[in-house]
Amino acid sequence: MLELSPLEIEALRLSLRVGAWSVLASLPLGLAAAFLLARRRFPGKLLLDGLVHLPLVLPPVVVGFALLVLFGRHGPIGGVLYERLGISFAFNWKGAALASAVMGFPLMVRAMRLSLELVDRRLEQAARTLGAGRLRVFLTITLPLMAPGILTGVILAFARSISEFGATITFVSNIPGETRTLPLALYALTQVPGGDAAAWRLAVLSVALAMAALIVSELVARRLGRRLQGLA
Amino acid sequence: MIEVEVEKRLGSFELAARFAAPDAGVTALFGRSGAGKTSIVNMPAGLLRPDRGRISVGGETLFSSADGVDLPPERRRLGYIFQEGRLFPHYSVRGNLTYGAGRHDPAIGFDAVVALLGLGALLERRPGDLSGGEKQRVAIGRALLASPRLLLMDEPLASLDAPRKGEILPFIERLRDELRIPIFYVSHAMEEIVRLADTLVLLSDGKVAAVGTVEELTSRLDLRPLTGRYEAGAVIRATVAGHDVTYGLTELSFPGGRLRVSHLALPLGTPVRVRIRARDVALATTRPTGISIRNVVAARVVEIAPDQGPLVDIRLDIGRPEQPVALWARITKRAARELNLAVGGEVFALLKTVALDRSSLGRYDPAAGAFGDDEAG
Numbered sequence: 001m002l003e004l005s006p007l008e009i010e011a012l013r014l015s016l017r018v019g020a021w022s023v024l025a026s027l028p029l030g031l032a033a034a035f036l037l038a039r040r041r042f043p044g045k046l047l048l049d050g051l052v053h054l055p056l057v058l059p060p061v062v063v064g065f066a067l068l069v070l071f072g073r074h075g076p077i078g079g080v081l082y083e084r085l086g087i088s089f090a091f092n093w094k095g096a097a098l099a100s101a102v103m104g105f106p107l108m109v110r111a112m113r114l115s116l117e118l119v120d121r122r123l124e125q126a127a128r129t130l131g132a133g134r135l136r137v138f139l140t141i142t143l144p145l146m147a148p149g150i151l152t153g154v155i156l157a158f159a160r161s162i163s164e165f166g167a168t169i170t171f172v173s174n175i176p177g178e179t180r181t182l183p184l185a186l187y188a189l190t191q192v193p194g195g196d197a198a199a200w201r202l203a204v205l206s207v208a209l210a211m212a213a214l215i216v217s218e219l220v221a222r223r224l225g226r227r228l229q230g231l232a
Numbered sequence: 233m234i235e236v237e238v239e240k241r242l243g244s245f246e247l248a249a250r251f252a253a254p255d256a257g258v259t260a261l262f263g264r265s266g267a268g269k270t271s272i273v274n275m276p277a278g279l280l281r282p283d284r285g286r287i288s289v290g291g292e293t294l295f296s297s298a299d300g301v302d303l304p305p306e307r308r309r310l311g312y313i314f315q316e317g318r319l320f321p322h323y324s325v326r327g328n329l330t331y332g333a334g335r336h337d338p339a340i341g342f343d344a345v346v347a348l349l350g351l352g353a354l355l356e357r358r359p360g361d362l363s364g365g366e367k368q369r370v371a372i373g374r375a376l377l378a379s380p381r382l383l384l385m386d387e388p389l390a391s392l393d394a395p396r397k398g399e400i401l402p403f404i405e406r407l408r409d410e411l412r413i414p415i416f417y418v419s420h421a422m423e424e425i426v427r428l429a430d431t432l433v434l435l436s437d438g439k440v441a442a443v444g445t446v447e448e449l450t451s452r453l454d455l456r457p458l459t460g461r462y463e464a465g466a467v468i469r470a471t472v473a474g475h476d477v478t479y480g481l482t483e484l485s486f487p488g489g490r491l492r493v494s495h496l497a498l499p500l501g502t503p504v505r506v507r508i509r510a511r512d513v514a515l516a517t518t519r520p521t522g523i524s525i526r527n528v529v530a531a532r533v534v535e536i537a538p539d540q541g542p543l544v545d546i547r548l549d550i551g552r553p554e555q556p557v558a559l560w561a562r563i564t565k566r567a568a569r570e571l572n573l574a575v576g577g578e579v580f581a582l583l584k585t586v587a588l589d590r591s592s593l594g595r596y597d598p599a600a601g602a603f604g605d606d607e608a609g
Contacts, residue, residue, distance in 0.1 A: 125279050126318040128305040130332025130378045140331075144322045230321030230360030 004205075005198075010177055011185040012205065018093055018181055019161040022100035023154055026108060030153060033105075034112035055167075056106040064170025067099055071171075095172035096179045100164045104157030111156060115149020116142070148224045155217035159210050182206050234259075234382060234414060238275050238285035247271055247438035253431055255290060258408050258415045260425040260446070263435030263458065269418045272435070273384045276416070277312050278305035289382050309336065311375030311383045311413075315390050317367040319359035325370050326355045332378030340411060345373045348410070349403055365396035369403060376411070383407070383415045389424060397424075404428060405595060422450075422459065426467055426507040427594030434458050446505065451558040453537050453545065464545070465509035466559045469596070472502045481585070487555035489529045493588040498595065505594045510545060510562035512587035516580045517571050527583035531559065533575050536568065544568045548581055 004012065033052055037045065055063050071078035071089045081087045089095035119142055127137045143150075165183040172179040174188060186202040189195035237250040247268045253259035261269045274280035276287050276294060281302065287295040289310070294303050319328050329351070333342065346352050349369045359367060368388055375383060388404070389397045401424070408415060408428065419425055425432065425446060432449045434441040436458050442449055447467045450459050473485035475495065482496040484504060491506065498504065519528060535547035544565050551557030559581055573579065 120318075122314070122316075122318055123320060125305070126312065126314060127320070127331065129277055129279070129308075129310065129312040130374065131306045131309070131335045132332070133304070133306050141320060228321055230319070230358045 007176075007185070008202065008205065011180055011182050011202070012209075014093060014096075014177070014179075015162055015181040015209070018097045018100055019158045021094075021097040022104060022161045023108075023158050025097065026101040026105055026157065027150075027154065030105060030108040030112060030157075031150070033109045034116055034153075037109070038113045038116040052109050053106045055103050060103060060164070060166025061170050063102055064099060064167035067095075067102065067167065067171040071095070071098065089172070091172050091175060092178055093172075096164075096168050096181060097161075099167040099171045100161035101157075103164050103167050104160035107160055108153035108157040111153035112146065112149045115146040115152070118149075119145045145228060148221050148228065151217055151220055151224065155213055159213050162206065162209055162213070182209075233288075234276075234290070234416075235286065235288045236272070236276060238272070238282040238287065240271065240275070240280070240282045240285075242271065245438055249435065249438070249440050251433050251440050251443050253414065253416070253433075255414050256412050257430040258417050258428045259431040259433060260429035261416060261418045261433050261435060262420065262422070262425055264420060267435040268438040269420075269435055270386050271438075273312075273386055273416055273418055276308070276382070277310055277384055278303060278308050279312075309379065309381050311378055311380030313368070313371050313375050313383065313385045313388045315387045317359075317364075317371040317391075319362075319367055319370055319374070321359050323359075324355070325351065325357050325359070325362070328359065328370055329355075329373050329377055331374060336379040338377065338379050339413070340376055342377060345376050348406060349373045363396070364392045365399045368392065368396075368400055372403065372407070376407070376413075380413065383413050384418075385415060386418045387420070388417075389419075389421070401427060409595070423507065423592060426450075426505055426592060430596060447558075450507070451547075451560065453535070453547070456545075464560065464562070465507055465512070468506045468508060468557055468559070470504055470506055472496065472498050472500050472504060474500065486551070486557055488551040488557055491529075491583065491588070492526050492585050493593065494585065496593065503596055505596045506588060507592040508559060508583060508588065509592075510560035512584065513548075513559060513561035514582040515546065515561050515563060515567075515571065515573070516582060517577075519580050520582070523582070525582045525584055527585060529559075529581045529583070531579050531581045533573055533577045533579060534558075536573060536575060538565060542566070546573060548579070550581060 037049055069075055073079060073082050073088055073090045078089055089098050124137050124141050127141045132140065163183060165187065168179060168181065169184055174180050174184045180188065182202055182205065186199050189199040189202065233255060234253040238247070240247045249272050261272060263269050271280055275282050278294070282295065282297065284297045285295065286293065286298070293299065293301050294308050295301055320331065323331065329342065329345070349372060351369060351373055354362065354366060354370065362370065389400055392400065405428065407413060417428055429446055431443065432446045433443050434449060434455060441458055442455055447469060449455055451466045456464055468486050470484035470486040470491065472482060473490060474483040476483065480495045481492050482494070484491045484493060484506065529550045531548035531550045533546060534549050537545040537547065539545065542564050543562055546561045546563060546568065548559045548561060549556045550559045561581060
């Protein structure tokens, strides 16, 4: 009963891989967006803010459809990527990771932006009077102080990726071993007669995975919090 | 020489300050809150950009609007000690201390700073469980280890209670006396300035109202509104002339007389500055007898400056003919009339020893001030 079937293992491994890659790839972009939104003033800031948050309010199917149009092998972006670099997002796990990354992006940016706004800029000033240039200040003061926000952003984006369904199935379809992550596998099981028991097992697996991610993040956040209050 | 000449508009506040400070000793920036003190020290530090002006330290231009020079803070080599310490919470005390170290040849090494500021037991602690006074000592050490050419201190004691202030002040005196790094010291507490500063820059509404020695500016009547009415008084330079071990007193000598104060742990001949508040001075027309006050000094009335209220400020000279020493007495108008006080009249100034506490006494460096030829006797 506790043994996972090969199909379940396949879906779980794919989910983890898609989740990890979507988070890793969007992390630098997310940091940059958070930095721009928290620290810079520029024309079009409101527009960027809106664009970042759009996946949060749009139906996931719309996001999936937009990705299909833009990143398909003949799309304006996907076409160039495929012809120049040989990279394709169409109907493979990379596409699933891309869809997850887009859907998780607002959550990631939001958490990081909030924590960046809470970083005491007077500490950054103090570091500069001690001879540290902008980059060193960012790496040694800003980044460590916003670490809880980065962690929260990563966990939220990862959890969002694990549960991503609409955009993924629209963009890259439901291909076993390639794009069939846990939610898609669960969906497939509900479409066949007698798949209920197997669907239950996947549902429980999804819950366990999400809970584990949240608990780990909470434990790490506590440690970081103490450290950042200058206590541990 | 440190030269500051800056103009800056901050909302409706217009800041325009110009002053020069010597390469050694403490230059105090004194003014009420809102006078622009912090803004003015932020400009040499590179944390606030002047609209116009020029800032140079020891011949190097840090900022010049005319020549388009504006060095970033990290290249100015000025140590900044902030009111709130601003220690990095995610570093240990050791990590904080060494954050800015090693970029320049240190004038003072890590071990020496740790010893000077008594930080040995704190090195592995985190800023979160340090007391306010300990945090400020770490902040001072951190700034020193970055080998600054000038230390900027923005009310470093303001967030501390009186005992903690008393704990930090001797350390700042040691910086001044032993390391000979010039210090800009922002404060609105006259007792800190008397104890530490050689040169005083009086600020009012974003402008420099006066620059001079602490003695000179605190004795000027026209600056009273700025130097403080309640705290008004004179600052006298004296030297340690003797110790009375039996009674725990120290005798100070100034041109024209002697003063007894509570025991000072300073060697004979040490130059000290004594602040005597006008309200602590009483006057008598004849030398009183049968009185507990031990400090009775012959004085001549130089000026009588009536207050709006019932009080009057009497300016006295308690020095020698060739070496005048100013002292202020604040008495009631009624007393002044009944004693028939007049300019040129001879009186005796009475000073309680207990009024001259440790907070009104500071060592000073005769070489750093404008004059300093006081000799014992």
